Amino acid sequence: MPSDYTNKIVEIRGVRKSFDDNHVLRGVDLDLYERENLVVLGKSGSGKSVLIKLMVGLLRQDEGTINIFGQDTSKLSLKELNKLRLKIGFAFQASALYDSMTVRENMEFPLVRNVKNLTRKEIDKKVEGLLDSVGLPKTINQMPAELSGGQKKRIGIARTLILEPEIMLYDEPTAGLDPTTCIDINNLINQVREEYNTSSIVITHDLTCAKVTGDRMAVLIEGQFQAIGSFEEVFAQAKDPKVKSFYDYNFIQ
Numbered sequence: 324m325p326s327d328y329t330n331k332i333v334e335i336r337g338v339r340k341s342f343d344d345n346h347v348l349r350g351v352d353l354d355l356y357e358r359e360n361l362v363v364l365g366k367s368g369s370g371k372s373v374l375i376k377l378m379v380g381l382l383r384q385d386e387g388t389i390n391i392f393g394q395d396t397s398k399l400s401l402k403e404l405n406k407l408r409l410k411i412g413f414a415f416q417a418s419a420l421y422d423s424m425t426v427r428e429n430m431e432f433p434l435v436r437n438v439k440n441l442t443r444k445e446i447d448k449k450v451e452g453l454l455d456s457v458g459l460p461k462t463i464n465q466m467p468a469e470l471s472g473g474q475k476k477r478i479g480i481a482r483t484l485i486l487e488p489e490i491m492l493y494d495e496p497t498a499g500l501d502p503t504t505c506i507d508i509n510n511l512i513n514q515v516r517e518e519y520n521t522s523s524i525v526i527t528h529d530l531t532c533a534k535v536t537g538d539r540m541a542v543l544i545e546g547q548f549q550a551i552g553s554f555e556e557v558f559a560q561a562k563d564p565k566v567k568s569f570y571d572y573n574f575i576q
Contacts (some may be wrong), residue, residue: 362537412488418479
């Protein structure tokens with residue numbers, strides 16, 4: 324079930340980020356609640372990916388605060404930040420699998436790096452269970468080059484789940500996939516929330532993905548959120564013509 328909006332786990336206030344004269348984020352506010360799938364929707368280059376990189380400390384905001392589990396990320400030491408990052412799973416747009424490793428080795432890598440004293444049997448059980456949960460148990464000894472784009476996405480998500488994160492960040496999960504595979508990935512995002520009790524931010528410009536996966540969505544245009552609410556609320560009541568044009572581009576043209 325979706326969130327009941329009582330337990331806020333991420334609070335973003337007044338965040339600004341510029342790269343020289345390019346003002347990417349211009350004072351954004353956003354909340355994420357426990358067990359919520361929140362979609363951040365925007366065109367390419369709108370700052371969506373910058374926002375989640377700020378959340379995990381890959382970038383540092385120029386102004387504003389980002390609080391995750393009650394911790395101000397800008398005030399954390401590197402050790403504290405790394406500890407927080409273990410609670411956040413980052414599913415990269417390109418899946419980020421290591422080409423020289425088998426699927427099994429890719430899955431094991433974050434586990435053996437971050438969790439000490441696991442037995443071979445415990446590692447195997449974890450890897451095999453997650454591959455089974457994403458429907459790809461037979462790929463375990465394959466190389467990434469042997470996999471389709473959709474399979475890579477699924478394994479990338481499974482690898483992210485191996486450390487049992489509380490928050491999942493999906494960066495353009497359906498980019499470059501055919502329509503049938505997009506449906507599979509959208510369903511998997513919802514399945515992950517149900518099976519692993521995650522809270523998620525889904526970064527996308529795909530309105531079908533947004534509609535299927537999102538409890539709420541926030542539309543990012545020109546560095547600011549122009550509308551936040553359910554899919555129906557955002558597009559039925561959107562006063563900003565840029566928000567409506569985004570809907571028309573996806574569903575009419």
